Amino acid sequence: MKRHFVLIALLLFPLLTLAQQDASISGYISDAETGETLISANFAIANSSKGTSSNTSGYYTLTDIEPGTYTVVATYIGYQRYEKQIELTPGENLRLDIKLKPEGYQLDEVVVTSKKEQDEKRDIGLAQVETEFIKKVPTAFQADVFRSLQLLPGVKAASDFSSGLYIRGGSPDQTLILLDRTTVYNPSHFFGFFSTFNPDAVKDVRLYKGGYPAKYGGRLGSVLTIFNKDGNRNEFKGTVSLGLLASRAMVEGPFKNGSYMFAVRRSTLEPVLAVLRKNVDNIPNSFYFLDINGKVNYDLNANNKLSLAFYSGIDDLSFPFANDANISLNYGNQTLSTNWTHIFSDKLFSNFTLTGSRYFNYPSFNVASTPFERSNNIYDFSLKGDFEYLPNNSHEVSTGFWTGVMTLKLQDTFDEQDTFSSRIHTQYGSWYLQDKWNLSEQWSMTPGIRLNAFSEGNYLRVEPRFSLEYKPTDRIRLQAAYGRYNQFLTLISNEAFSGFDVWLTTDNGVPPSYGDQYVLGAKTIPWKGYGLDFEIYYRSMEDLFELDPFLPDQAGLPYQDIFRFGKGYAYGAELFFERRVGQLTGFMGYTFSLTRRKYPNFNEPLAANGQPRFYPPKYDRIHDLNVVLEYKIDKRWSATASFNYSTGQAYTKPLGRTAAFDFPTSGNPLNQLIVGRVNASRLPDYHRLDLSFSRTGTFFDLGEAEWQLQLINAYSRRNVWFYNYDLEKNPAQRKEVTLLPILPTITYSIDF
């Protein structure tokens, strides 16, 4: 508790500082062509150490500037450098909205002259993925946000079939996913194959892999924030992309004092299914997924901006998988967020968001006239307020709240009789305070504190956060972070299939999971245009609660009895090296990591009184290497290659077998496997090379066009997903279940 008082004292210190008579500059930084605000763009005074970055609304403030004449610069990767001479009078609060002109995605040389902009993107634990990168990097069937994130060190995929994010030893439910500040509960299509985020609609993707700041909470591991485009504020524009699996279209444009953006993506599998249906049995009657994104912005005046963003996505399947048997799936997400950005003064910026998020899932089976139906809904409505206060150049104080109500409803019926019914209605609230305190040119620290309250079970949790940075030279930043994190939700899912996802919450007897994260990092710029980052982390996970996988039926059990409670830890080291200049650009990411879990009555030796042991989850990989390279052949052609090598995933090797021959409720012997330590063996190492070739051109002079040919798993490595042991064979036969073979895809995109 003493530690908490120290933190609060540190946080309140800047509020006690006296006001100065110095001047300040503030405003929005945006793209000159589209009007899109730019997040984390750099603003600085030339030939001085004064600088700052734009926030998630694209707004910046620089205070404590002595009156005088200065040259100010603004930079952002991929944009021309902005330079302007200004004169500041005593006490003046200059409003300077800046429009940066784009230079195209890849630059022949880096024009960023202020290290501040690079610094901001490379905060500890933070990774940012450019939208253009998402579209360029080869991915199966569809450009995908999550698949692109999986190339980063510390982020893993469970398999080729899963877009779920396994970050620093955490399962997908340990990552908070926010779309335009609204929680998304099931961000997957195609039963988990790829994510719901349409790259045409996305403006900004950033992932806090660990040690994330007090502004965020509610998950043990990580935070992924995604902002959709605001829409072009200067002219009407659009994009159409035709692909083998799905096609996309996006339009954006201005209106008086505002802009809009609408994007739609839909699967286009129907023709393929129709052909298959003529020749192959058991093809779905219908299957599609659909996304619609939209955003409307309206500027009331220079200090007040409103926006309304929505997303609606659905997957729908009807599949007669056998005679007299049909499965139907219908699931998706809907989000709505209304945002009001208000600038109180040059030193106080605020943002208020009203969010609504719905997840629905209605799977049903009908086998031999016996229906099974599930109705699974989450409704989450919340109000958020974030304030940024800059009393002087030494302190950037942030505070805010997030309060809401959430309802989780789950209803199962079997043969038209209710078999399980649950309705959880909970209120939640949180408040945070943090201060980025620039102690000197070299040192800065960010203490923070977050309070979380959750009504289901009446839990109140305090989370201290702290980060420290030391810059011994302009090109080296040494960083450290610590944080305590709590999680009040758990996801019931399966890495192979996310179509039945169910979320459950804490309650009496089901305390929230919690854990500590420790991160150390070094961010360096070894040469101009290169980056070399290194991070190590350790994290603990306590009171992990998940649905007991050994419960065949939950009916009649007390809520706490349907869970198993465990613990875990993870640690690792990540190396990231990137080249951002020249014809050949790209990065190499290497991760060494180790993850362990332990649950009661699990992974115990067969001997009497055996105690449970820690075990690696399947997705644990000791070594993981990703190399992504892009080569610009000429103005029209470019090639991208992505190579991944990783240690084989963990699996349990059966040691022995036996059978129960007389089990009264079975007509066949019940085979039994005898195993040792769970997941103590490793599948063969995984490696895969993906290639992409792009050619740009024009489409009848109406706009720019691009052909993109991709080859996933170019040398058709048959990576193993898992082994299946067929005990009907004697001796037992091990069969490999393999991942994706070689897979060519082609996409044609038109920008008009």
Add this chain to the structure above:
Amino acid sequence: MKKLSLLFFAIILLSGCALYEQDSYQENYVVESYLVAGDELPKVRLSTTSPISKKYKFEDNTVSNANVEVRRLTPDSSVAETYAYLEQESGIYKPQNSITVQDHQLYGLHITTDKGDEITATTFVPGNFKTVNELQEEYMYQGSQQIEVITTPSQYLTNRQAYYIFTVNAVNPDTASLTPFYMDQVLNGDSEIEDFYINSSGIINEKNYDRNENNNIQLTVPWLAIAFYDTNNVVANAIDNNMYDFLRSQDVQTGGSTLSPGEIQNINYNISGGIGIFGSMASDTNQVVISKPDQSNGS
């Protein structure tokens, strides 16, 4: 600084290689026996496990010359009666005398092998129950009238709810009498016809069913449970903790859970000195005839 980083990295690498190695195979004794309330004491199978790479056959793994006893125990686990067993076939032991299993009673299994190893287990036999409603002699498959069974509740040792498994056992199964869904499974080669001779519901908690005003439980047999037309026995079974633990963990081994594929856990055996199952249950059987829809329409 460079050296320090390298040292740190090396430490991490080494600690990451902390041994988590696969155990080696060890042979275990395997027992199997099921007490059914009201039936005679069952046989006991005694064998050993086999390495996964070897052919497995019960007859090749039997354990002979063991001293096998089943004991009826008092609530404080002291022995009330002991029933001696004799080995009738290799690894198969049968009671010397014909003894009826009592419901709501604690029983123990005590085995001493000729090597002196001891294997023990206990089971509490669930309370007997019976069907209280009259069933029709014949039901039309997927007709408007489903089979409804009303039973008295089964009691267990503690206050835990009863765990049921309902099975439909075909009396004269053949391929021609398979219902359409199961016919499809067999003809497609996805399953063998033998897989459906006893069609099981899996474990169902008592709390899935409402009790009527007489405190009885009403079960509607889903059409999915009917794999064969013609005569079927509809059996309701209330199972003990051992059968419950065994079956639910065996189901997980065969892939029916949220565990990742390939993440296999041992079955939950409540046996000391070995593995296997010493389980018990109470059951009640009703016989019905399932007619094909066209036949019933024509009759």
